[in-house]
Amino acid sequence: MTLQFPFSAGFLALFLASGQALADDAVSGYPAGGVVFKSDKDVSIARQDIDLSAARVHVRYVFVSNAAAPVVKTMRFAMPKMPQDDTPDSLIELAPGKARDNLKNYVDFQVLVDGKPVAPKHHEFAWSGTRNLTAGFLKMGVPIFAATRDAREKLGQLPDKIKHQLAMQKLISGHGDGIMPGWDYQSVYEWLQSFAPGETGIDITYKPILGYPNDMGPHGLTDDFKTAYCIPPDFLGDHAQRAGMLGEVAVLGYLARDMDRPIGEFHLKVDEGAHTLASLCVPAGLTATNKPMEWAAKDFTLKNDVKVLFLVP
Template identity: 25%
Template structure:
């Protein structure tokens, strides 16, 4: 039987509200500049089971090649971009900052583990600055560690990056480039036979404090569809954080007893790109989304109709012949920062 070779670009991830995101499997092709998303009209996504929590993302897919020839595809998982500028003001957690596979991304096909490749590139606007950064010995990921940092450059080398709009003036010392990473692997989809693909990884999360003044932020209200009931629940999270702080140190935190809404809680943002699923043939046959807020005392908010509470921490949405119209942005709030962190 003939085998036709294509390139399929797939999943991505989620992270800070403006800097990061995760994605769904999709078709792609290898080009001189790197992997590019394309559409595939033979292989369809029979099922997707997606589970998202503040500390883990797990996806199970079933694909079916409805053509008469085997399809050899490059399946890619594009990690949403990390913007270098502003990271000092908006902390972002990198699960494994000292490793190239900084999210611990794993792949299995029909139960067999596969080692994906990683493509990394850096951009300022539409301009690819990967080669310039590598020439200066800099790591492309502005959140990574273990490689030369901007502050290690000579005055002459730094001036070159500054003149090209790749770095701020040296007194600020911040990256101005955007980091894009894609995991990818080659896979044959036999004609007429289903193929099961699973992915697991830890999301890159944008973290911030949750305080009284941030509950009514219009941008957050729109982005995460925060309604009146969720605002009251978030206020409850702040009061729980205040009570814990007062109990830990009644003298230093005496004011929190009088006004618990002066407390400080925590929030984390996870993003996931669903719309790349539209590059496969047809809609997703069966789609299930599970959101796990991590702890009963946590609060979660996102723009997704039809979610049903299934346990003290989980909510589910299911659909047939599902066509994603938008990507996911999920806000988690907790009175305890450890409630949003993965076990070490």
């Protein structure tokens, strides 16, 4: 028997709608990036510093406004889309450290404007691949966040006809107290930023969710890895000489954001730390500085995502 909804046509349009504006295509692990910002004739990014490590991502922007009065712009940071099931790759398993205390902020995102913390507005999205399910879920009363046991209990309390429809779409599995969500959860933070004439500094930090592509450590670094991450021939030799290095392979992705004009000064740094090695294909157009694992350019646009491979303890 096929169950019918009184709002079925509208629901299906919402339910199956494809939403690309906040969707991020995975490059490695569960990548995130910097703020989403649409410049105008008066406000531009004079400088961007990206500092990547296996434990922390820090991005600093220096915005410059040439307007005579403050200009207000909407700023947005989209976290990676995360599974909510009981697999090892799920949100509740991979959320790093402190972020587990607040799973909706699962990368411990923080933003400072001119050194002062900002409390951005939180938005939630439900995804199945590139399909944005959010509007349909809200209309049906389906909880978007369902990563914890308490949150999943709300799935069991949904009307049977809605649970049946979700099951038909393979968006839930199981029954009773064992219902498991089959969609991805995404947090997006947004705030209104006032740019006074002159410079405004914005710092964002978050703890990246790394991908672990093999269980063989450095012995699993095939030619595909060597090509994708530009691994040098002496990489494993350096690894063997580092005391205390266990050598688990982890990958980090940093998403390039579309910019409609070049950034005045651009700096990229990869921080290996005391017991970590890193390798990456340096984006075209960047020049090495006199410091290890640092590159810079002027009037630069980051056109491709940055992918870093780490050997971590």
